[in-house]
Amino acid sequence: MSIINKDRIVEAYIGEYAAGKSEAALSRALELAALGRKVTLVDLDIVEPCYTLRPVQKELMARGVDVIAWETKETLGLGEAGATIKPEARWALRRPGDVILDIGYGVAGSKTLKLLEGADEDPFLSVICVVNTSRPMTSGMEQIVEHVREMGKVDGLINNTHLGGETTVEVVQEGAGIITRAAKNLGLPVVATTAPAFIAGQIGSVDCLGNPVRPLAGMMSKAFW
Amino acid sequence: MSEKIMQEEKRVFMTGNEVVAWAAIAAKADIMYGYPITPQNEIMHYWTRLVPKYNKAFLQTEDELSAGFTTVGGVMAGRKAFTATAGPGNTLMQEPMSMAEMMRLPTVVVIQQRGGPSTATVIYSQQEVTLTTLGGNGEGMRIVYSTANHQELYDYTIKAFNTAWKYRFPTFVLGDGYQAKMREPLTIYRPEDRGMQIIEPQAYVGLAGVPGRDRPPAHHRNTYNLEEELYEKVSHDMAEFERIAPEVAEFQAENTDDADLVVVGHGVVFRAVREAVNNLREQGHQVGYFRPVTLRPLPVQQIKELSAGVGKILVVESAYGQLARLFKEVAYGGTAEITHFFRPGIGITATEVADRVKGLLEPVLRQPRLRKASFG
Numbered sequence: 001m002s003i004i005n006k007d008r009i010v011e012a013y014i015g016e017y018a019a020g021k022s023e024a025a026l027s028r029a030l031e032l033a034a035l036g037r038k039v040t041l042v043d044l045d046i047v048e049p050c051y052t053l054r055p056v057q058k059e060l061m062a063r064g065v066d067v068i069a070w071e072t073k074e075t076l077g078l079g080e081a082g083a084t085i086k087p088e089a090r091w092a093l094r095r096p097g098d099v100i101l102d103i104g105y106g107v108a109g110s111k112t113l114k115l116l117e118g119a120d121e122d123p124f125l126s127v128i129c130v131v132n133t134s135r136p137m138t139s140g141m142e143q144i145v146e147h148v149r150e151m152g153k154v155d156g157l158i159n160n161t162h163l164g165g166e167t168t169v170e171v172v173q174e175g176a177g178i179i180t181r182a183a184k185n186l187g188l189p190v191v192a193t194t195a196p197a198f199i200a201g202q203i204g205s206v207d208c209l210g211n212p213v214r215p216l217a218g219m220m221s222k223a224f225w
Numbered sequence: 226m227s228e229k230i231m232q233e234e235k236r237v238f239m240t241g242n243e244v245v246a247w248a249a250i251a252a253k254a255d256i257m258y259g260y261p262i263t264p265q266n267e268i269m270h271y272w273t274r275l276v277p278k279y280n281k282a283f284l285q286t287e288d289e290l291s292a293g294f295t296t297v298g299g300v301m302a303g304r305k306a307f308t309a310t311a312g313p314g315n316t317l318m319q320e321p322m323s324m325a326e327m328m329r330l331p332t333v334v335v336i337q338q339r340g341g342p343s344t345a346t347v348i349y350s351q352q353e354v355t356l357t358t359l360g361g362n363g364e365g366m367r368i369v370y371s372t373a374n375h376q377e378l379y380d381y382t383i384k385a386f387n388t389a390w391k392y393r394f395p396t397f398v399l400g401d402g403y404q405a406k407m408r409e410p411l412t413i414y415r416p417e418d419r420g421m422q423i424i425e426p427q428a429y430v431g432l433a434g435v436p437g438r439d440r441p442p443a444h445h446r447n448t449y450n451l452e453e454e455l456y457e458k459v460s461h462d463m464a465e466f467e468r469i470a471p472e473v474a475e476f477q478a479e480n481t482d483d484a485d486l487v488v489v490g491h492g493v494v495f496r497a498v499r500e501a502v503n504n505l506r507e508q509g510h511q512v513g514y515f516r517p518v519t520l521r522p523l524p525v526q527q528i529k530e531l532s533a534g535v536g537k538i539l540v541v542e543s544a545y546g547q548l549a550r551l552f553k554e555v556a557y558g559g560t561a562e563i564t565h566f567f568r569p570g571i572g573i574t575a576t577e578v579a580d581r582v583k584g585l586l587e588p589v590l591r592q593p594r595l596r597k598a599s600f601g
Contacts, residue, residue, distance in 0.1 A: 017267065018240050018408050050264070050348075050406045134238040136247065136413070137274070163238050163410040224406070225348055 008124045009037075009098040012044075012113055013158075014151055015130035016138050017105040020160040021045075022053050023220040024130050024194050025102035026060060030217050033064035038097030043069035044112050046083040047104030055223040068092060072225055085115055093118040093125070110151045126155045128191055131182075133161045133175040144182035156191035157183045159211065167195070169202050176207040234414040241404040242267035244375050245309065245335050247413055248382035250275055253423050254333075255304040256282040258295040260314065263347035264402035265337040268309040289314035293321025293334075300330045301445065303428025305386060309335035311402070313344055315353050315360075322395050323361030327447045329462065330429075331389035335382065335398045337405040340570040349402035350570040351492055354547035357397050358521035364459060366466045368396045368473055369521040371491040375411040378404060381518075383416050390424040392469050399520065401543075403493050403572065470522035478527065480506060480513035486537040486586060487513045487561075491520060491548055494573050498541055501578035512582060520548070525555050532559025537585060541578055545569045 009032060013025040022045070029041040041060060045052045053060065057067040068088045075083070092099055093116055101116075103109045110127070113119045129148050133139050138147050148154050161175020172195045183190045192214045193207040194200075200215035207213055239247070245268045249257065259269045273283050286292045292308045299306030310318055315336050325332040338353040340346030359365040368388055370381040382398050389396035416423055429445055436442035449455040477495075480502065481487050490498035495516045502514045515531055515538075517523050532538065538561045540549040545567045553563060566573070566581045 017243075017270075018238075048267070132238060134236070134410070136235075136237050136239070136243075137271075139237070163236060164408065166236070166410050224403075 009100075010093065010122055010124040010126065011099075012101040012103055012125065012127045013130055014103045014110045014127060014154070015105065016132075016135060016147060017048065018051075019105070019130045019132050019135060019138070020162070020194070020220075021105070021130045022051070022102050022223070023216050023218070024128075024158055024160055025100050026053055026056070026065075026219055027194065027214060027217040029060065029065045029098075029100045030063055031214065032098050032100070038066075039064075039100060040066040040068060040092060040095050040097060041100045042089050042092045042102065043067070044085060044089060044101050044115075045104040045109070046085060046112055047106065047109045049075075049083050049104070050225055051220070051223060053102060053220070053223055055225070056219045059219065059222075085112075090115060091117055093122050107150050107152070110153075127153050128156050128158055129154045130158045130160050130194075131175075131179050133159075133178045134163050134171065139178075141178055141182045141185065144179060145185050148182070148186055148188070154186075154188060156189045157186075158191050159193040159207070162195065167199055169199055172199055172203065173208045176209050176211060180209045180211065232415075234412055234418065236410055236412055238408060238410050239375060240267060240406055240408045241375055241378050241400060242337065242406070243271045244378045244411065245382050245398070245400075246271035246275060248379045249307060249386075250279055250281070251379075251413065251416055252383040252386040253305060254281070254307050254386060255426070256284065256299050256306050258284050258286055258292045258299065258306060258308050260286050260289050260292045260310070262289070262311050262314040264339055264349075264405040265309045265311045265314075265335065267405070268335060268337075289317035290320060293318040294324075296332050296334070297321050297325050297328075297330055300325070300332055300426070301429040302431060303426050305390075305426045307333040307335065307386070309337070311337045312339040312341055312353070315356055319356065319360040322367070323363045324447050325395040326361065326363045326366045326462075328445050329393040330395065331393050331426075332395045333382075333385045333389050333398070334395065335385075336400065338399065338401040346570060347402065349543065349572060351401060351494060351543040352545075352547065352569060353399070354520060354542075354544060354551070357399050358551065364463055365521060366394050366462055367521055368392065368394055368519065369399050370397070370475075370518060371399045371520050372404065373492055373495045373516075375404070375407070375409050379411055379413060383421070387421070387424050388473065390426060392473070394466065399492065401493055466522070471526065473519060474522050474524040475518035476524040476527050477516040477518060478514065478531075481515060481531060481535065482513075483511055484513035484535055485511040486539060486582060487515050487531060487535050488539045488541060488578060488582060489515050489517075489548070489552060490541040490578075491517055494541055494543055497573050497575045497578050500575035501582065504575065505579055505582060510582070510586060512586070517548075517552075520551065523551060523555050528552065528555045529559060532556035532561040532563070535561050537561060538563045539566060539582060539585060540564070541566045541573060541581075543568050543571060543573060
């Protein structure tokens with residue numbers, strides 16, 4: 001596959017329902033695009049597609065990210081008659097440049113990766129599990145370890161601990177502690193701590209455990225159906 | 226191996242459907258019967274994920290008719306049973322819930338309203354108000370809580386179980402697709418830690434002893450032979466429903482005393498109503514809001530006082546007059562002019578409510594009033 005550059009970034013964002021996968025994925029795509037890199041962001045949420053990046057795709061494209069996603073009005077039976085991926089999405093890994101995949105929740109979501117041509121042989125593909133410890137199902141170290149083990153191939157964790165509009169630095173740092181312990185237990189790196197820009201600014205470039213901090217774009221609040 | 230995740234009060238971040246599942250655990254529900262339908266699916270998903278951790282049970286039935294009847298059966302067997310549904314599933318639930326009304330069974334049903342008629346949209350509406358309050362071939366002897374946020378979804382789901390088992394009328398928590406999928410922070414807690422006593426379920430059938438010798442035989446009827454027999458039964462139950470109505474009914478109101486206009490809304494729409502009214506107040510308009518929390522029974526006395534004391538009432542809902550119809554029946558005889566803003570199957574923003582209110586207030590604003598000066 002000669003079209004693949006050696007520094008190519010290919011990341012799939014998986015995790016628990018409402019963990020913040022789409023926000024983490026689109027923020028990463030925007031970050032890479034801002035560096036002048038060619039980025040394709042792919043909506044692969046066919047598990048529960050009520051809250052995906054579909055509604056913000058035009059805004060993302062205006063900011064330099066190629067997006068593969070349905071328009072909501074093009075879809076049929078959303079949420080209950082089954083959902084299909086866009087034909088282009090199947091071939092997304094063959095595209096030149098960086099590819100960021102936004103995957104549906106849970107084990108069913110992580111299996112969506114199998115629908116992509118080349119997913120099992122792409123040497124650059126990194127699967128990142130997004131975790132928010134304010135979500136009761138992933139609030140403790142042991143629960144996170146159990147959750148991540150169920151998900152199949154995972155290459156790293158993201159601490160996306162928050163409480164919506166009530167998020168504070170303390171909430172994010174507490175999550176960093178729990179998730180870093182879980183990551184050690186799993187033998188995985190914490191790829192980043194993600195936080196709303198104003199919180200990320202207060203924390204600085206690394207969190208209390210030395211994990212890099214990525215500010216979030218905060219676009220998913222506009223994305224509902 | 227019952228897990229104790231909820232050991233202390235905790236601020237968490239959840240979707241509405243998840244909240245319902247956790248609240249059912251907190252209320253010590255034993256079993257959920259269900260059939261999948263959007264937008265309530267994750268109530269089932271999360272309940273089934275919690276089931277092994279808390280020693281609970283779940284049965285997926287072949288349809289909502291069956292989910293309703295198995296809920297009725299679970300209750301009769303002495304289990305704290307519940308189900309959840311939406312839209313056409315709610316339509317199918319009406320037959321079993323009518324039976325629960327007839328037999329005075331404490332069923333709990335959570336409804337996440339979707340667009341109608343029929344399958345319409347999977348997304349949102351407030352079009353299941355008529356069905357949930359008055360559906361079935363009966364007299365609507367049910368209790369319906371309409372929630373507006375995740376904290377209320379948690380609080381009222383817990384409360385619904387106690388209400389059902391205390392009064393033995395079918396009890397509903399009426400949410401909607403927006404609340405189901407939305408995510409926001411809330412505090413989860415064990416009701417006992419807040420001094421709430423959780424009512425234990427009791428079996429209707431399968432009791433110990435020989436019927437007729439050790440105890441009266443269990444004779445739970447949903448069929449009566451003669452008109453007079455039925456009349457006596459329904460009259461008795463209706464009298465009891467009307468007797469408990471004032472203590473069951475709940476509402477929320479603000480700034481109604483000096484208002485030129487009061488906006489009425491329920492459920493998630495109330496969020497827009499409250500924001501609009503607060504903004505309009507800040508701009509110096511004499512407006513207030515009134516929100517029925519229980520849509521069945523309605524807070525009758527408060528609605529009568531409101532409609533007798535205020536000039537204009539604006540009813541706002543994501544349906545074509547389902548709340549307005551219930552409201553007007555109670556408000557009948559009052560002097561208020563009742564107008565409406567109906568948006569069937571679509572969300573309503575605070576700006577839209579405020580614009581409608583300003584349009585209605587204009588004739589009033591032409592007559593300057595001294596007390597407005599204090600608002601600058």
